[in-house]
Amino acid sequence: MAQYLKTSKSLSERQQANKQVSITVENILADIEQRGNAAIRELSIKFDNYDRQDYRLSQSEINACIKQLSRQDLKDIEFAQQQVFNFASEQKKCLLDLEVETRPGVILGHKNIPINSVGCYVPGGKYPLLASAHMSIITANVAGCSRIISCAPPFHGQPAPAIVAAQAMAGATEIYALGGIQAIGAMALGTETLRPVDMLVGPGNAFVAEAKRQLFGRVGIDLFAGPTETLVIADETVDGEICATDLLGQAEHGITTPAILLTNSMKLAQETLREVERLLTRLPTAEIASQAWRDYGEIIVCESYEEMLQEADRIASEHVQVMTDRDDWFLQNMTNYGALFLGPRTNVAYGDKVIGTNHTLPTQKAARYTGGLWVGKFMKTCTFQKVLTDEASTEIGSYCSRLCQLEGFSGHAEQANIRVRRYGNMDVPYAGSVPPVDVAKAS
Ligand SMILES: NC(=O)c1ccc[n+]([C@@H]2O[C@H](COP(=O)([O-])OP(=O)(O)OC[C@H]3O[C@@H](n4cnc5c(N)ncnc54)[C@H](O)[C@@H]3O)[C@@H](O)[C@H]2O)c1
Ligand SMILES: N[C@H](CO)Cc1c[nH]c[nH+]1
Numbered sequence: 534m535a536q537y538l539k540t541s542k543s544l545s546e547r548q549q550a551n552k553q554v555s556i557t558v559e560n561i562l563a564d565i566e567q568r569g570n571a572a573i574r575e576l577s578i579k580f581d582n583y584d585r586q587d588y589r590l591s592q593s594e595i596n597a598c599i600k601q602l603s604r605q606d607l608k609d610i611e612f613a614q615q616q617v618f619n620f621a622s623e624q625k626k627c628l629l630d631l632e633v634e635t636r637p638g639v640i641l642g643h644k645n646i647p648i649n650s651v652g653c654y655v656p657g658g659k660y661p662l663l664a665s666a667h668m669s670i671i672t673a674n675v676a677g678c679s680r681i682i683s684c685a686p687p688f689h690g691q692p693a694p695a696i697v698a699a700q701a702m703a704g705a706t707e708i709y710a711l712g713g714i715q716a717i718g719a720m721a722l723g724t725e726t727l728r729p730v731d732m733l734v735g736p737g738n739a740f741v742a743e744a745k746r747q748l749f750g751r752v753g754i755d756l757f758a759g760p761t762e763t764l765v766i767a768d769e770t771v772d773g774e775i776c777a778t779d780l781l782g783q784a785e786h787g788i789t790t791p792a793i794l795l796t797n798s799m800k801l802a803q804e805t806l807r808e809v810e811r812l813l814t815r816l817p818t819a820e821i822a823s824q825a826w827r828d829y830g831e832i833i834v835c836e837s838y839e840e841m842l843q844e845a846d847r848i849a850s851e852h853v854q855v856m857t858d859r860d861d862w863f864l865q866n867m868t869n870y871g872a873l874f875l876g877p878r879t880n881v882a883y884g885d886k887v888i889g890t891n892h893t894l895p896t897q898k899a900a901r902y903t904g905g906l907w908v909g910k911f912m913k914t915c916t917f918q919k920v921l922t923d924e925a926s927t928e929i930g931s932y933c934s935r936l937c938q939l940e941g942f943s944g945h946a947e948q949a950n951i952r953v954r955r956y957g958n959m960d961v962p963y964a965g966s967v968p969p970v971d972v973a974k975a976s
Contacts, residue, residue, distance in 0.1 A: 534836070535731070535833050535835045535836070535840060535844055536834045537805065537831065537832065538803070538806065538833070538834055539830055539831055539832040541829045541831045551739070553564070554740060555743055555747075557714075557740065558714055558744045561714045561715070561718065561744075561793040562714065562722070562744060563711065565722055566718070567904070569725050570726060572723050573718075573724060574586075574588075574590065574713065576713070576714065577714065578646060580691060581687050583686075583710065584765045585710075589708070589709050589726070589727075590709065594692070594697075595701050598692060598693075598694040598697035599697070599701065599702075601694040602694060602698050606695065606802055607698065607702075607852065609792075610663070610695070610698060611702065611703060612887065613886060614671050614702060614703055615689045617668060617672065617727075617891070618671050618675060620677055621676075621938075624907055624909070625675055626911060628909055628914075629645075630642065630644050631643050636925065636928070638920060638922035638924060638925030639925050640918065641916065641917075642918075643915060643917070644917065645913070646914075647891065647912055647913075648676070648678035648731050648732050648912070648913060649731055650679070650680040650728075651673050651681055651682070651730055651733075651734060651961050652683070652720030652721065652730035652732070652733045653669035653670050653673065653683040653684075653700075653705065653734050654669070654685070654716060654733065654735035654736070654745075656684055656685070656712075656736055657685045657693050657712060658688075659786075660740060661685075661688045661695055662696070662736075663693070663695045663698070664699075664886050665892070665893065666685075666705070667703055668735075668781070668891045668892050669683070669734045669916070670683055670704055670705050671704070672891060672906060672907065672908050673911050674703065676908045677911075681704060681706055682706060682707040682708075682709070682720065682721070682730060683705040683707070683708050684708075684709045684710075684711045684720060685697070685700065685711075685712065685716075686710070686712020686716070687710050691794060692710040692876070709726075711943075713738075713740050713741060714741070716741075717733060717737075717748065718744060718748075720732055721752045722748075730751035730752060733745050733748065733754050733755070734754070734755035734910065735758070735893060736759070736893045737758070738756040738760060738787070741759070742757055742760075742896070743831045744760060752876055753840055755906050756899060757895060758893050758895060758906070759807045760786065760787050760896060761783050761786040761852075761896070762783070762790060762791040762850050762852070762896055763790070763791070763793070763852040763853075764793045764850045764852065764853045764854070764870075765792075765795065765853075765856070766853060766855045766863060767795075767798075767856045768797055768838075768856075769798045769800065770856060770877075771856040772804065773804030773805040773808040775856065776796075776801065776805040776856075777805050777808035777811075778808075779881065780794060780805070780809060780826070780830065781812055781813070781878070782882055784822040784825040784830065785816070785818035785821050785825070786819055786825070787821060788825050789828070790825040790829060792826060793824075793831040793832070793848060793850065794832045795833050795841050795844055796835070797835050797838065797840075797841060802832050802834050803900075805832065806832060809826060809830070810838065811973060813826070815858035823955065838857070838862070838867070842867060843861070843868070846869045847902050848898075849900040850900065851870075851871040851872075851894045851896045852870075852871060852881045852884070852894065853871075854874045854880060854881060856877045858878065860875040860876050869898075869900045869901050871900045871904065871905050872884055872892075872896030883948045891905050891906045891907055894906070894931075894974075899913070923956035923957065924957075926953075926956040927956050930949040930957065931949075931957075931968075933948075933949035934950050934965075934966045934967040935967060937949060938965075946965075946966060949965055950963070950966075953967050
């Protein structure tokens, strides 16, 4: 049985915190819906200490932000955006339209249609997370969305130049310096000056994730992508320093970031525990990371690889770094994860910033039912059908008529019956059902 060398805050404490966030979000969204821009402005002053008449950035403000970056900064952003573009373009090739004759004269198919108007949230409260601009905006562009707008909060009282540059370089058509619930609410509900979008995408803190969740239905959302979490699966092929580094690399995100080590080695577990404490004396972001580790860090020691696999699927973490003597076995067998990082040569930060896979990933066990953001999330797979012959319409109509009556739907049955009368030359009583026929003989 798995043993805990270190445990985290209880589930009920976490659920209580989620409840509070949910109430705050509900009230603020109602206010935005009622008062539009006036509410947006008040909220931006209240939460971000940022006041302006119009939160949309002008082209000259955008240019001024780009100018503040060095040539190397711009080249690095371009490189990362190119990698995201390349992988998303390859993934799009897997999204094939379909048209197939399933029975003689019956044509069924689907088309992948880009969502027209999307709102991409780029988080920026604690860190100016420009990488999220590539992940959402570039991917929406690859999908072919025609209107791609983007919001990010001000950072230290001003639009963050690197975020604005990344939003513009990725191809956002409208850029707003708005954060949190006010950004999500404005994009989904619309205001006097902002036309609402069809779908919201992008990660964010608990308020952002909850606002998206509450608005789902009014608009589409990509997935539940809240505060970051990470899981390291390791055996004695690696040491405590690399495990501790990978745990703290994500724990610095925020004080509620779960960082979990899952191992089959008590020796590695103890070494990692010591290394975390040592690195926390050196890490510049230790103030956040140490609180996250104290409250949300876990070390679980399992008896076998099979037990590690079972635990990993139960945890269903957003990121899973695997460093064992059988990384591909985990790839073949794991079912619940946002993204896998296989082997010690790669790590979550490569995925976060540059390698090309998307960093917007499911949290709070949403990995049980969804993967992360990808080009397919920006497409609707819509079906169509055609019936090309009288015989096909009569055959399907005959089954349809009887199946409708089995459910008591006479109106539905008539949709079938009228076609069986016209295309099959059969005498069907109004609101009756078509008797079983041998279509070959009937025609
Ligand atoms: N799951 C993913 O794919 C993924 C990817 C990247 C980042 N993230 C997460 O995104 C988050 C970014 O968080 P952040 O806070 O730095 O930036 P953020 O942009 O998500 O949130 C900042 C905004 O939160 C609002 N806010 C702050 N306190 C509030 C309060 N008490 N009530 C109402 N609104 C409030 C403010 O308006 C502010 O603009 C982190 O938790 C990070 O882990 C997740
Ligand atoms: N780890 C985040 C996904 O939860 C993404 C990210 C980018 N930069 C830093 N973090």
